[in-house]
Amino acid sequence: MVGALSQIIAVTLLGVRTLPRRLASSSVAIVGIAAVAAVFVALLSMAEGFRLTMASTGAPDAVVVLRAGSDAEMTSVLMRDQANMIADAPGLARGPHGAIASAELFVMLDLPKRSTGSVANVPLRGVDPAAFEVRPNVHMIAGRRFQTGSNEIIVGRGAASQFARTDIGTMLKVGANQWKVVGIFDSGGTAADSELWCDALVLGPAYNRGNSVQAIYAKLESPGAFDRFKDAVTTDPRLNVKVMREQDYYAQQSTLVYTMIRVLGLFIGGLMGIGAIFAAINTMYSAVANRSREIATLRALGFRSGPVVISVLAESVLLAVVGGALGGLIAYVGFNGYQTATINWQSFSQVAFAFAVTPALLVRGVVYAVVIGLVGGLLPAIRAARVPVVVALREL
Secondary structure, three states: OHHHHHHHHHHHHHHHHOHHHHHHHHHHHHHHHHHHHHHHHHHHHHHHHHHHHHHOOOOOOEEEEEEOOOOOHHHOOEEHHHHHHHHOOOOEOEEOOEEOEEEEEEEEEEEEEOOOOOEEEEEEEEEOOOHHHHOOOOEEEEEOOOOOOOOEEEEEHHHHHHEOOOOOOOEEEEOOEEEEEEEEEEOOOOHHHHOEEEEHHHHHHHOOOOOEEOEEEEEEOOHHHHHHHHHHHHOOOOOOEEEEEHHHHHHHHOHHHHHHHHHHHHHHHHHHHHHHHHHHHHHHHHHHHHOHHHHHHHHHOOOOHHHHHHHHHHHHHHHHHHHHHHHHHHHHHHHOOOEEEEEEOOOOEEEEEEOOOOHHHHHHHHHHHHHHHHHHHHHHHHHHHHOOHHHHHHOO
């Protein structure tokens, strides 16, 4: 066992020391694997950034009430008198003006993207004054809040960066009326950053919604009051509603897009990985050919085939690790924190978010690169071990 280990170390170190002589061919494999790792990590970081944006929305003591059977606000309808019943239910936190609950409307505006000029669906949310207490992370970073009862709009930071006609002072047509943008808010990277907000009581008539709303967002007395509140409203025969924690609701809203982006990333990464494997195979065949004399000499001196195979694989993995680390660095520098927007197919609205190149994704990129290196180095390693010593010496 000790002899085999010492042979593996000796042959591997010899191969590593000769790498500078094969720098050109080795660079081909490194660059190819780096490109695969960069694309792989970048695409998955897009999915991760979207998931983190949605998953970070909501507090443990915040709930969403929708009509029973609805999966999203767009398909939910509640009446104002039902909203008042829900606000009177036990378990909700209360302030000087009553229950901390906001009956809200959710509609779409067509706004052009700043980058391309193409029109996209941007969510406009009508809220009650309590919305700022339900979501205490929302704060103004420019301008001011809209005035209750007025045709005024405030814009989330993400929406303001991605869509035109959202600057303070701009007039937007909402329904049949002109509305003025009066402020920009930041919600700490949650889904609200992708939205425009206004007064729900003014928005309803603009869209002929009458006395209806679509969802109730409310703050609980404590996270532990969820079951008490849920039981109270779901067993009330006057109501036909479902209750979810806000965090769970937004996490559910992210599943479709998150899965689509991940599948796309794995598919593209797999295709590119096949190309990188062939590049690694060519590189390692070239390395084996260049090392034929030293490998033949070592085997003539009594070195077994196993250490030769492992040394070639180790060299291939080393190149893959360098390529994977380089690709991860490129993805991190080029994409981490990059702001973009995509459509959420579950709500048919644009969501602004930032790419998130996490440490876990960087590790996955390197692991993927190692797999490419192992697969690409396997055949050349076997060939190096199987070529007869006499034949190898004659090839030189």
